[in-house]
Amino acid sequence: MTPSLDDLALLAAVARHRGFRKAAAEAGLSPSGLSERIRALEDALGARLLNRTTRSVSPTEAGEALLARIAPALADIEGAVAAVGLAADAPVGRLRINAPDAAEIALGPLLGPFMAAHPGVSMEVLFDNAFTEVVADGFDAGVRYGEALARDMIAVPLGGPERFVLVAAPSLIARVGMPAHPDQLRTLPAIRLRLPGGLIAWEFEKASEVIRFQPQGRLTVTSADLGLHAARDGLGFFATFEAWARDDLAAGRLVAVLDDWQQPFDGPFLYYPSRRHPPPALKAFVDFLRARRREPAGSGDASSGEGAIR
Known part of the structure; x- marks a missing residue:
C-alpha cells in the first residue's frame, strides 16, 4: 500500500519535534491518534521508522533515510502552496x-472573515453541550461561558454581551394574561430547557431585585429549536437567547x-491550554479575535477582558 502524503x-x-505531543497539537490530532497513524505507516512500509522511549522519540536508520528522501518533496509542496x-x-x-x-450566536459571524483572511487554515467546529475535555479529546480550543470555564486556561472573549428573553405566543397571553412580575410565572405553564448540567433556571433582575427559580411545566426539552416550536404553539413561556428568538419576535x-x-x-469565551507555542492555526484565530476587540465600538469589540482562568 502506498502511504499517503498526510502520513x-x-x-x-514527529521527527522535527522529537515527540508526539507537539506534533499532534500542530496537526490537530490527539497524541494517541498520531501514534496510531505512525504505527499504521510503519506497518504499511514493513519497517520501524521511529525509536520510542518514555523520554524521547528519534528516527531509526530506515526513518532517517525515508525522511531524507521525502523532505525535498514536502518543501516543494509548501512552495507550490505559497506560489498560489x-x-x-x-x-x-x-x-x-x-x-x-449557544456559542453559534457569537462564533458563526466570525468564521467567514477569519477563513477569508487565512486561506491556509481549515476549521472543524463541533457543537456539543456536554462539558468536553478539549485537550484529552484532541481539540485545539473550546468555547464556554464564564461560569463553566475550566481552570488554568487562557480565555479570550468571542464577542460582546448577550441577553436572554422570555417569550410566549400571543394565543397563550390571550389565555392566561401578560405577567406583570416574575413571581406570577411560578403558576403559569412553562417550557423547561435541560442541558447536560441540569435544568436551566429562570433569572430576572430589575433595579436591586433579583429573582431566580426553576420553572414548572409539563414539557421539558433539550433543544432550543424545539422549545421555540412549542412556544409558538402556545404550550408555555420559554426562556432562550434573544438572537434565537429575534425572527419570531x-x-x-x-x-x-x-x-x-x-x-x-458576558458572551462566550474561546479557551485553550496555556502554552508557549500554540499551533499556528489557533494562534491566528486568537490574534484575529484580539484584533476585532481593538476595532472601534460597534464594529465587533468585546467588553470583557481576557487572561488565565485560575
Whole structure:
C-alpha cells in the first residue's frame, strides 16, 4: 500500500519535534491518534521508522533515510502552496474547536472573515453541550461561558454581551394574561430547557431585585429549536437567547415577556491550554479575535477582558 502524503508529513512533524505531543497539537490530532497513524505507516512500509522511549522519540536508520528522501518533496509542496497566494509565513493547518450550541450566536459571524483572511487554515467546529475535555479529546480550543470555564486556561472573549428573553405566543397571553412580575410565572405553564448540567433556571433582575427559580411545566426539552416550536404553539413561556428568538419576535409569532427584567451578560469565551507555542492555526484565530476587540465600538469589540482562568 502506498502511504499517503498526510502520513508522511506527520512522520516529518514527529521527527522535527522529537515527540508526539507537539506534533499532534500542530496537526490537530490527539497524541494517541498520531501514534496510531505512525504505527499504521510503519506497518504499511514493513519497517520501524521511529525509536520510542518514555523520554524521547528519534528516527531509526530506515526513518532517517525515508525522511531524507521525502523532505525535498514536502518543501516543494509548501512552495507550490505559497506560489498560489499564501504568504511564506501564513498560518496553515487545521483548527478544531468544541463549543456549546449557544456559542453559534457569537462564533458563526466570525468564521467567514477569519477563513477569508487565512486561506491556509481549515476549521472543524463541533457543537456539543456536554462539558468536553478539549485537550484529552484532541481539540485545539473550546468555547464556554464564564461560569463553566475550566481552570488554568487562557480565555479570550468571542464577542460582546448577550441577553436572554422570555417569550410566549400571543394565543397563550390571550389565555392566561401578560405577567406583570416574575413571581406570577411560578403558576403559569412553562417550557423547561435541560442541558447536560441540569435544568436551566429562570433569572430576572430589575433595579436591586433579583429573582431566580426553576420553572414548572409539563414539557421539558433539550433543544432550543424545539422549545421555540412549542412556544409558538402556545404550550408555555420559554426562556432562550434573544438572537434565537429575534425572527419570531419580529414576525409576531412570539412576544417578549417582562423584557425590562432581562439584563445582558458576558458572551462566550474561546479557551485553550496555556502554552508557549500554540499551533499556528489557533494562534491566528486568537490574534484575529484580539484584533476585532481593538476595532472601534460597534464594529465587533468585546467588553470583557481576557487572561488565565485560575
